[in-house]
Amino acid sequence: MLNFFRAGTANAKDDLLSGLTVALALVPEAVAFAFVAGVSPLIGLYSAFFIGLITAAFGGRPGMISGATGAMAVVVVALVAMHGVEYLFPAVILCGIFQITVGIARLGKLIRMVPHSVMLGFVNGLAIVIGMAQLGSFKTLDLSTGNLVYLTGPRLYVMLGLVVITMLIIYLLPKLTRALPASLVAILSVTFLSVAINRSGVISGDEITPNAVATVGDMLKTNFKASQITEARQNDPTHVASDALLAEFRQVSYKNDEVVGPVVRDPATDAAEVEPTGSEEESSISGGLPMPFFLQYTVPPMTMETLWIILPFSLTLAGVGLIESLMTLTLIDEITETRGRGNRECVGQGAANIICGLFGGMGGCAMIGQSLINVNSGGRGRLSGITAAICLLAFILFLAPWIEQIPMAALVGVMFMVVIGTFEWASLKMLRRVPRADFAVMVLVAGYTVIMHDLATAVILGVIVSACVFAWTHATHLGAETTINEYGSKIYQLHGPLFFASATSFKELFDVHKDPDDVVIDFYYTRVYDQSGLEAINVLAEKYESAGKRLHLTHLSDECRGLLDKAGDLVEVNLSEDPQYHVATDRLG
Template identity: 55%
Template sequence: MFDLITKRDSNVKNDVLSGITVALALVPEAVAFAFVAGVEPMIGLYAAFMMGLITSAIGGRPGMISGATGAMAVVMVALVAQHGVAYLFAAVILAGLLQILAGVFRLGKFIRLVPYPVMLGFVNGLAIVIFLAQLGQFKVLDSMGEHVWMQGPMLYIMLGLTLLTMAIIYFLPKLTTAVPASLVAIVTVTLLVHGLDLDARTVIDFVKDMVPAEQRDTVTLAGELPTFAIPTVPFTWETLMIILPTSVILALVGLIESLLTLSLIDEMTDTRGRGNKECIGQGVANTVNGFFGGMGGCAMIGQSMININSGGRGRLSGITAALVLLGFILFAAPLIEMIPLAALVGVMFVVVIGTFEWASFRIIRGVNKEDAFVLFLVTAITVIADLAIAVVVGVIVSALVFAWKHATHIIARTHVDDRGWKVYELEGPLFFGSVLHFRDLFDPQGDPDEVVIDFKDSRIWDSSGLDAIDGLADKYKEQGKKLHIRHISQECNALLTKAQEYVEINVNEDPRYHIATDKLG
């Protein structure tokens, strides 16, 4: 429906205009996530500025936008509530250092282990989360201070302006691509609301609803430059134990969400980001956040999609978004405060439509039931619980499904050679999942006195396979029969204990490969 991903190369005009659009969309998100984490709005805005600037400048994915995110905000709540914001800053610094180490030790490559169904579930789940988050903009405070759904003319105006925003984004590119459709939509709806004096909620109304009643008259998004300060926490072992669990989770959540978003943009733009460099960029940005009073963050799939859709491809787009956001904070807060929420909601709804993998419904009919189950599982956990948990569960379930499916893939062709020896020619992997089936292939009691197991078309993957061979050697030895084992690697031969005397070494034919086992460590 919406052509979210354009293939235009990066240029200065597209990057600057796209960055301005992203900056407008960052404001309510940063404020909302600050309240989720239990900190002041300016802490979220500072985080969006610093994360966006640093990751755009030194990260591994040009065009990707980082800022304060909900996935990390929900991890911070308990620490802030129990120990205060100073401990949060310390935890963000430590999380950043852990992310830098992940990049230095080149751990970013492990994102390749995330299967395609998990990626689909991640994308669909985040699209649903973004959509549900926007529904909160359709609520207002009643006389009792409770959030209730809009009704009457206010609701109709909100819906009408949201649809108008989406229509502009959809139809304008058919007329011209000189300026980002999202930016035109936001400016048009803002001028319409204030020109006609419509009863529409604005960004400042949203902020006021999230603070106590006695503070609403003084609320503003205007601020100053963030300043350097070392978190005022005791530098003790006890402090480390308090912040370490939160820091580890923040680091993992941030890297998982950032690297998955990087992979998604890679696929959509036919380019290749650098995962390890992005780990370092995210780590540096979070470390700086902790020293300059920001709540930290990671890559934002919604704002990244807005940027890509608006033509932003280079680092300049993210840098522009961060600097424009800072400019809003310092000099133009009143302009941001007057933007109708409906315009921003419309932009995010377009992002949801473009982000959701509608093709997954067709894919489900063509793939096996296991992949469909993983896709729905990851989507559901992303919506109900947390992105990091969803991805970890998805990878584990996919690995277990893979192991189960390949457990029965090991087979043996048997024949008796001209010497009267029975030969088992194995095919398939020998690992923990296939060990039981491997043992059932043999008949130590019924076999002749000389038996050959040929691993030419098989491979031993782990120590469970080695133990299975040793156990089989014991059974043939108990029967007083001779076992010959051919075509295993020298590493496997060295790690065998009971069956080693049966291995026939052929330096020309035996394979060379390493086996996954702690014995080699």
């Protein structure tokens, strides 16, 4: 990674300012993920508040930012679509219970099994995904087709110019002073510039977003209206409803029937019926204090049927959330040269999701992009995450009109700098410097992350492939040196691990028919790791017994002896510790 991340210890000023910076970047992310999940933007914002506050206070990684994430949103969207938003909240609560269980069982340490090649692929794939996600900010709603299209002409050039200005401020300001986070200064500066451009009226916008420079508020309106059109098209394949909705947006009246809302054909009369289009309030981040979900929604019946509905979603949410959080924790550990506590983070994430579900949230986990913004802005302590969460709630309660004036160009520029700082550029030169299998795993994880946008599955896939490569490679490392001692016994001095992948090679090392009547296998330089290894020993012992020969095992480690004892009748061989069979002693003598 490029050295864009400030080194240093936590202090209150840096934590407060970096927390404010992160809060500004959280708004569009939380709203966008809410649209992905098929819920109200306020649900995404409330989720970011609860998840961010509780994990910052009680989680295992100070300085890491958590909130509503895309990884969780793509899981819950199916649940919301099939059963309704009422089932979402119990699913999130159950997800939190599973995560707390993982933390109490101290299973967070399993993150150590993730190889470095998988971590590199994860980081690189994530950087590409974050970069690609910013391209959506360059789109607007085309009212002639109802599709999102890329900006063109002056609006595109202004947008690109402001993005470049934001990136230059973030890059150059630290060379002059570190009194204020460069990202915060960039956001405020470009906001003032965009307000001046929009008020000047030199460049016009479109029907949905009249501002020349699209703001957070414009993004909310565009996404809200685009989601309305998409829903209308899904509910009415004839596109009558979506065409009527577009007509409403264009404020066009037909001669025969004035269309003022989505239109659905009545099969009986084949006439146009008007349905409400939804409230414009849903395209704003303004709201009140969050309330428990059972005071706002119909509570689903607490039965086994409900449990079976939410159980698979809760398990998936718990796994996705923990994997992404623990991977983010590892990345922040590396950047800050400190060490977080994985098990505590599992418990913190679980508690946050339980509270989030109780207050009608969509759940969440660690947010890598926002965590890197926080680290880059100097945030190191828990105060930074707490500040971000409280500022986010303040935006909802009091400052929504102001926050909606922030240009998307400023936030895109900040995220582009995160992409540049996150991508491991040195990995592009690693093909000839690392084993090809490791490089292939890195490319696989990065590619799967980019194509499928599924970080958790990409990590699991990378770990599985790395484990298979490791097993295959070490299966070829088992060998034996043979000697004949003074008593005429043949000694096999094993080297390498004996496990499922090397069991066949182990059997091929011995020549039962040509060996003398007394054979010794010396395990001084090897270990038996699993039941396949035990079974291989058992099969070999039976062959020597059938041939009327004796087989001895010497210098077994305590772990190997424990496995043999547990195997019981599976392995019946003579164990010997006679020093005369110790090949190393013979050589030294």
